[in-house]
Amino acid sequence: MPKVQSINQILLPDALPNFRNLGATLRIILLVNGVVMLAVIAQAVSVRDIVQRFIDSSAFVQPVLLSSLLLLYILNDRLARLVYWKGVVAVTSLVVLVTLAIAYLGGDLYAPTFEDMSFHAWRNALLSSAITALLLVYFKLRALSLSTALHDARLQALQARIRPHFLFNSINAVLSIVRADPKRAETALEDMADLFRMAMADSQKMVLLRREIELSRQYLSLEKLRLGERLVESWQIDEALNDALIPPLILQPLLENAVYHGIEPLSEGGVIEVRLARVGSELHLDVRNPCRGQYGLHNGNKMALENIRERLALQFDVEAKYTVESGSDYYHVHIQLPYVKEEENE
Numbered sequence: 001m002p003k004v005q006s007i008n009q010i011l012l013p014d015a016l017p018n019f020r021n022l023g024a025t026l027r028i029i030l031l032v033n034g035v036v037m038l039a040v041i042a043q044a045v046s047v048r049d050i051v052q053r054f055i056d057s058s059a060f061v062q063p064v065l066l067s068s069l070l071l072l073y074i075l076n077d078r079l080a081r082l083v084y085w086k087g088v089v090a091v092t093s094l095v096v097l098v099t100l101a102i103a104y105l106g107g108d109l110y111a112p113t114f115e116d117m118s119f120h121a122w123r124n125a126l127l128s129s130a131i132t133a134l135l136l137v138y139f140k141l142r143a144l145s146l147s148t149a150l151h152d153a154r155l156q157a158l159q160a161r162i163r164p165h166f167l168f169n170s171i172n173a174v175l176s177i178v179r180a181d182p183k184r185a186e187t188a189l190e191d192m193a194d195l196f197r198m199a200m201a202d203s204q205k206m207v208l209l210r211r212e213i214e215l216s217r218q219y220l221s222l223e224k225l226r227l228g229e230r231l232v233e234s235w236q237i238d239e240a241l242n243d244a245l246i247p248p249l250i251l252q253p254l255l256e257n258a259v260y261h262g263i264e265p266l267s268e269g270g271v272i273e274v275r276l277a278r279v280g281s282e283l284h285l286d287v288r289n290p291c292r293g294q295y296g297l298h299n300g301n302k303m304a305l306e307n308i309r310e311r312l313a314l315q316f317d318v319e320a321k322y323t324v325e326s327g328s329d330y331y332h333v334h335i336q337l338p339y340v341k342e343e344e345n346e
Contacts, residue, residue, distance in 0.1 A: 016079055016087045017139040019072035023317025028135060032065050033058075035131055060106065064128060068098045092132045099128040173225035188225060191218035195252070206245035206340060209276070209283075213237065216251045220272075223259050230269025231259065238277040243342040246283065247315055250308060254287040254333055257305065262289035262331060278339055285335040292329070305333070312337070 017024045036057050044050040071094055072079070079087050103121035170192055178185040194215060217233075224231050251274070258272045270290035277284045305324070312320040312335070321336040 015084065015143065016082075016091065016136070017143075019069065019076045019079070021317060022319050024139070025069060025073075026318070028069065029065065031135060031138065032061065032131060035134075036061050060102070060124070063102050063106075064095075064099050064124075067102065068095045071098065088133075088136055091136065092129050095132045096125045096129050099125045170222050170225070173222065177225065184225075188222055191222055194218055195222075205248070207248045208342060209241050209244040209246050212246060212248065212251050213276070215249075216255050216274075219252050219255060220259075227259070227263065227269065230266070231263050232269065232271040234271050234273045236273075236275040236277075240278045241276055241283065241339075244278070244283055245340040245342055246285075246337060247311060250311075250335065251285065251287070253308060254305075258287055258289035258331070262291040265292055266290060281339050283337045283339045285337070286332065288330060288332040290329055291326075291331045308335075 019025070037054060040050055040053040040057060044053055072091065075094070079090055082090060100121050103124055170188070174185050174188045174192075177188075195218065213235075220231065220233050255272060255274070263270050263272065273286070273288040275284075275286040275288075309322045312322055316338060319338045321334075323334045325332040325334070
């Protein structure tokens, strides 16, 4: 059985930051250099002195910072399995060891004015452990705030996804065929149950892309009960994505907007084109549909799409991209995510 995966950008309050996340790495680099700059400004006697002191400090700080980040990147999965307090101890100890190693290996290069090399090394080890502790506190507080925001976004997403008009239309469509085609009506009810079950699922867990595709096709089948031949779907799916994982219910709301704001207003209907492809370490999702007039001005459309944008930002930080392109007769949504592969139970 496949193992359920958590979202890439960890949002649990009692969890270490994901050291393989680009956003987390950028924040660490900026915050550490910010602390160094503040320390330099506090000691400097002139603007020129600030520049020189920062260069001198960076000669030691940057090797420690980059070496620590590299080791944390490599050990990220093992650290994530530890109880939070043990993880904090492990991360802090690793940074201290890296600091001591670079201080002793650098020798006079980093401390030409120090008579006691041990004092220089252990002083910097103490400072690096303090900065590490402050960074972990920052990420913990950030996780606490984002976990609340994600919960709110999930509630908004449920309101956007389970729209009264969709439920009303689906029930009416099922009632219209329940006598003439009971088997099809039964299948439609099962599809509705799957959609609502997924909507109520934990939004902090990743799901298999093929399950998301299956669910989206079930949704389109329900809409075809009332739109008939006006609704045509076209799928292009990269076989390399068979084991990919994505956040739940990212694709279905896009299709719902394509139907509600694109196909339904057109008397002749149209084709919804869905393309899923892997490019290197990225997963690309495209949904394109015909439309009439100012598609992007519908409030319902804005709420659902903005909802997805917020969820991606919360879960993947800067590693996810969301873009919209629209014209007089088409609407195109493009989402770029990190490619996360399904892991099998050991």
